[in-house]
Amino acid sequence: MTVDSTTGIHSLPISQRPPTSWKQKLRALAFFFIFNLGCSMINASQFVFLLPLRLLPFNWSRSLYDEGIRYTKGAFGCLLVLMCQWFSPTSLKITFEANGKGAIPQDVVESILVRDKEDKVVSLNLPSKFVYIANHQIYADWWYAWCFLYYMSSEAHRYIYITLKKSLRWVPVVGWGMQFFDFIFLARSWASDRRQLAVHLSSLGKTAESDQMPLAFILYPEGTLVSKDTRPISKKFADKMGINDMSHVLLPRSTGLLYSLRSLSPRISNLHLIDVTMVYPGIPPLAYGQDYYTLRSMFLDGVAPPAVHMHLRLFKVEEVPIGDLSDTESSKIPDTSPDKHAVEVEIPTAEKEAFDLWLRNLWQEKDESIGRFHRSGRFSEEKLPVFEVPLKLRRTREIFDAFCFFLPATVIGYLWSKLKA
Numbered sequence: 127m128t129v130d131s132t133t134g135i136h137s138l139p140i141s142q143r144p145p146t147s148w149k150q151k152l153r154a155l156a157f158f159f160i161f162n163l164g165c166s167m168i169n170a171s172q173f174v175f176l177l178p179l180r181l182l183p184f185n186w187s188r189s190l191y192d193e194g195i196r197y198t199k200g201a202f203g204c205l206l207v208l209m210c211q212w213f214s215p216t217s218l219k220i221t222f223e224a225n226g227k228g229a230i231p232q233d234v235v236e237s238i239l240v241r242d243k244e245d246k247v248v249s250l251n252l253p254s255k256f257v258y259i260a261n262h263q264i265y266a267d268w269w270y271a272w273c274f275l276y277y278m279s280s281e282a283h284r285y286i287y288i289t290l291k292k293s294l295r296w297v298p299v300v301g302w303g304m305q306f307f308d309f310i311f312l313a314r315s316w317a318s319d320r321r322q323l324a325v326h327l328s329s330l331g332k333t334a335e336s337d338q339m340p341l342a343f344i345l346y347p348e349g350t351l352v353s354k355d356t357r358p359i360s361k362k363f364a365d366k367m368g369i370n371d372m373s374h375v376l377l378p379r380s381t382g383l384l385y386s387l388r389s390l391s392p393r394i395s396n397l398h399l400i401d402v403t404m405v406y407p408g409i410p411p412l413a414y415g416q417d418y419y420t421l422r423s424m425f426l427d428g429v430a431p432p433a434v435h436m437h438l439r440l441f442k443v444e445e446v447p448i449g450d451l452s453d454t455e456s457s458k459i460p461d462t463s464p465d466k467h468a469v470e471v472e473i474p475t476a477e478k479e480a481f482d483l484w485l486r487n488l489w490q491e492k493d494e495s496i497g498r499f500h501r502s503g504r505f506s507e508e509k510l511p512v513f514e515v516p517l518k519l520r521r522t523r524e525i526f527d528a529f530c531f532f533l534p535a536t537v538i539g540y541l542w543s544k545l546k547a
Contacts, residue, residue: 136429137408139417146427154426157213161425162299164205164529168198169299171530172306175537190540196284197533199307203276203283204528206269210517214430217517218274220250221510223439232511239513240279247513248520253398253440254280254340257386260402261375261492262346263415266424267404270434273517274402275342282342287330289323289345289382316381323382324389331393341394345386347378347485353414369486373412374496378489380482384473387448399441403492403505406431411500433514437495437505447484449477 135143146154172195179191210216222235240249258271268288275282292311294301304311310326312319327343334341350356356376364371371377391397408431409418423429495505504510519525526532 140423150428157425161209165299167529168201169303171533172198200284201527201530203272204524207273207276207517207519208528214424216430217433218515219433219435220513221437247515249277249279251279255394256398256400258344258400259347260404262348262351264419266421271344277515280340282340285340286342324385327386327389331390335394345383347383348376349379352376372493375493378485380485384481387443391443392451397443399443401439403437403495405435405499447480
């Protein structure tokens with residue numbers, strides 16, 4: 127479906143849109159079948175070809191298992207991009223800013239962009255170990271974040287980690303797959319979650335550094351979507367704190383992000399923070415994103431955003447006020463614990479408050495940039511160059527990757543070589 131960026135059907139609330147045609151209903155049926163087929167094949171590959179390797183008592187089998195899991199994680203990323211390409215065409219429109227201090231110099235931007243022979247941007251040469259944070263408007267935010275990581279030259283979509291509700295752990299196919307992906311399932315009770323989050327991330331950070339692998343951890347500091355239910359809660363908290371509430375985002379929760387950065391930073395020598403501000407065309411100022419874009423409306427009804435606007439700010443974590451990590455032994459779980467990694471369980475109040483202020487200021491700038499975008503069509507007062515990346519697979523063979531077509535042959539071939547040896 128082709129839509130105008132200002133007056134297309136995407137600009138209407140979902141409840142006011144005309145009924146979908148029979149042709150679109152057939153496309154919706156095709157999406158449902160193909161997407162679920164892809165998810166099922168990825169999960170089946172994990173159970174049939176990879177789980178047995180995990181159970182074998184050999185270092186080589188564990189290494190092959192880990193590599194296979196990374197392949198299935200990348201396969202799922204390819205599947206997400208393919209579903210956009212076939213059923214909900216759109217593109218990412220990306221701008222860059224340096225630590226909130228204005229435009230990144232052009233030579234630095236060009237070092238980030240990887241172009242093909244036709245001068246089209248095909249990938250982004252961004253840091254390979256990072257925490258990705260963004261505002262949270264619609265449930266598809268995570269979908270587009272994963273698609274964005276697909277375009278990173280480090281293949282970060284194969285090394286992605288996210289937090290999920292513990293209740294999703296046993297959802298058939300999807301929940302099982304996320305367990306194989308080693309995602310972090312939380313009970314949404316900080317008293318019980320903080321230790322698990324810190325231990326899990328510490329282990330991931332240590333492995334990524336020692337094995338020289340990428341690491342991409344996605345976290346939404348607002349914790350939930352901006353909606354008619356969450357907006358009053360944000361306002362109430364702002365009044366309690368004696369601060370101004372925000373217009374386009376919710377007040378961020380700093381605790382989870384602070385623990386995450388403090389768990390990863392000592393174990394990763396060059397950790398970065400990628401802050402992304404996302405805006406979807408057609409959503410009026412102060413409106414709620416889910417009234418205009420849902421997974422159903424985008425992929426079943428075929429009404430995609432004409433573009434997904436992503437404004438990136440890059441920070442070195444060493445420049446972020448996450449506190450002093452040089453003398454925190456008294457607040458750590460010792461190395462002799464069953465977790466095998468020393469992690470913090472307590473953070474000094476002053477350091478929490480300093481980081482909370484920093485994050486709140488960052489979110490205030492984000493809120494202002496979204497308002498500026500609604501008024502002028504750009505995030506920054508400066509006119510930054512916009513780089514467009516269509517959501518399409520870069521190689522035809524990746525269609526097969528999206529369904530784990532190559533995994534069985536790879537695993538069987540490797541096992542055969544081991545048996546012959």
